[in-house]
Amino acid sequence: MILGVRTVVGTEAFAEWGWRIPFLLSIVLLGVSVWIRMQLSESPLFQEMKSQGKLSKAPITESFFSRNGRIVLLALLGATAGQAVVWYAGQFYAMYFLTQSLKVDATTTWLLIGGALMIGTPFFVFFGWLSDKIGRKKIVMAGCLIAALTYFPLFKGLTHFANPAIAEASERAPAVVVADPDTCSFQFDPVGKKQFTSSCDIATAALAKAGVPYTVEEAPAGTVATVRIGDAEIQSYEATGLATAEVKERTGEFTTGLMPVLDEAGYPRTADDARINKPMVLLILTILVLYVTMVYGPIAAWLVELFPTKIRYTSMSLPYHIGNGWFGGFLPTISFALVAATGNIYYGLWYPIAIALMTFVVGSLFLRETYKVDITQ
Template identity: 65%
Template sequence: MASEARNDRMIVGAASAGTVFEWYDFYLYGSLTAFISLHFFSGVNETTGFILALMAFAAGFAVRPFGAIVFGRLGDLWGRKNTFLVTMLLMGLSTFAVGLLPDYSQIGIAAPILLVLLRLLQGLALGGEYGGAATYVAEHAPDGKRGLYTSWIQTTATLGLFLSLVVIILVRTQVGEDAFKAWGWRIPFLVSAVLLALSMWIRLKLNESPVFQKMVDEGRTSKKPLTEAFADRANLKLILLALVGLTAGQAVVWYTGQFYSLFFLEKTLKVDGLTTNALVATALLIGTPFFVVFGWLSDKIGRKPIILAGCLLAVLTYFPIFKALTHAANPALAAASASAPVTVIADPADCAFQFDPIGKKAFASSCDIAKSALASAGVSYRNESAPAGALARVRVGQAEIASIDGRSLTGKALADARAAWTKSLSATLAGAGYPAKADPARINKPLVVGLLTLLVLYVTMVYGPVAAALVEMFPARIRYTSMSLPYHIGNGWFGGFLPATAFAMVAASGDIYRGLWYPIVIAAITLVAGGFFLREMRGAPID
């Protein structure tokens, strides 16, 4: 019994450790989005550049379902162990290459193109990793402990993010902010080479899953896992139900709690990057053990009630939590928004949706210039219609400043005019009490950490039991393929596009909380679909 327990710990530990390093690689990009935007999307305006950087972040998520199909098929043909060795190697090499990639100033448009290609390779690799690790551990777990065992795999995404934040903080403090901004941001990517070597060594020590090995010995492995998974109507129905009733809501709660909160603090509330990383890392450290707690609890009361309860709490409390974050992290901004509300008065026909995927539009109308400057400053504003053809104006409390129409200007002249007007707007905002940055001395750090921890607890509720739930839904011979696809469509598409979508919604509307409607609506859909149609599978035989 003792040797068996040691073997179980080694299996869970080795599979989890390798997955931590793979998530570390993938989430470095998310943690360093502001620097990626500066170096690889510097040829466009700030708002568009940040959205493009977020879209490049999302590109890695976009291809995850395709990685799930490719590597899921290989996992059901070759075995669990061999497949996630390949995905790890692909992930590690792609991440290392990002650290060596020349930026926009050196090779122009080729820089963001190559960056996106590397993100696509990372996404393909991660699409094959999670299903393999979760399936491998679940197929080793004893009956009645599947939720507990697989919950350790669920901690790896958060631990990978935590590890990336710790490495970033250490490098930033050692080299200084100026050096980190110039070149130091590359170091965490290059460190991945060491982690790749270590994780490959760990994974090579593992044996094949006993469930898969038994199928091989008995000749029961699938010869055409894609056909069996997607051409069979009953299995396809399960895949769709797993997506809508489980992983879509889980994904948006996950990314809101661990990524959108980070973007919100740094980009919207103007908390400096080092402080933001430290606050988020602290919340992750406090909340991470609850992945295991809720995984263990799901073995007792079921996976479904815990996951759907997390979705319900998110739907009910996201708005008050994020509003409380504003008051705690940047009280001066909250006070100024209340005492001197901002209104953009403009001809609606003069206002564009400021997102340009190829970065070629100038957005130079008076309305666009005003809204772009306010969005970049993290200032909420209302919209008010003006007569057709009127020059846009910005009202800040009782003060009012006319915008400029830059459509007759190009190049440096437009940039200079925009900069001069933005400086004038900044002075008006400062006069009304709007801070350029969050004052570190006024940040209520215990409250911010408490609110971030609450968001992480929601993450642990929806994510801790989900691996066991997915494993138990599908037959062993096509499990890797079947469970990987809904997981990665949910997390890759519904979750991965959350930061970019939410930020674009905020920039268009002027409401810094508008982006929260995206995760709330998706979580509500999962709550209804999962509540009515998802069957509890706790304890189902998986061999």
């Protein structure tokens, strides 16, 4: 939808006002969802319990402040947290990595991501069906483990097939930030309001946004950070105490001075379309989407079967929404902060890998298989 609107109205118009159109068109989906909801009735189990007067009188207390609360916590850490980061890494972070780190044109990226989603979408149904045969837990745990073990080679493969010039330039003219390490922050900014004003932060953020791998070389305390690209050097600046307008102006000047040096060293501002191996990029993206289908296809049934009927809806809502909203939703900002802190464009993968491995361990050890559970109890 975004790609279609952007193509019709043009890039400039889309950035100015056209981005609102997809949001307005979502009113159609709202109407469809309301219609679907009006056609549904409560499950027979719920209706039976209601007629018998067996509904929970305190669902929140019974869900979270009883023995059931342990299952809620285990479902969060041992199921939905890993599902969320695998989903976000395979779809949203892959898109971010291609456009921001590898500088692939947005249209090309969206088409490739869209193609991978079209190929992979039927596997949501397949893995849901398979979980009815062999179990939910096995498939979700396998998805988390395989994703954690293969993210590094897959994302390095994206670099190799989408923009190999980055690796070539980094080997030929490595980027180094010479700075007092105590002034280099962990740039975690989930709401986009925090300002990082040290010369080290300004330099590392500029390089991270340019998709340039770098290392940090220790300098004496009080040193204003310098970026060294091969034999060339560009000095950063200290923004502490400066007005917002001045910071914006000085940052623009710093970036303007940095980009020609990166150009000279061979760091590409955009990926060369002629060098993008689109079939291989599509294959890697499809594999990432398949991981998503493995963890997501069975998750709804697994959560339903983990909890008793009278508190099921309340109990499963917290692990599902916290898992996806927090563990998944923070993935882009945490991963960017990790990249900016280290200069390694792959370092952001450690966040989804760590969470997926945590889920694999917790889910494997402490959550039960449920596909043969009688949910009428």
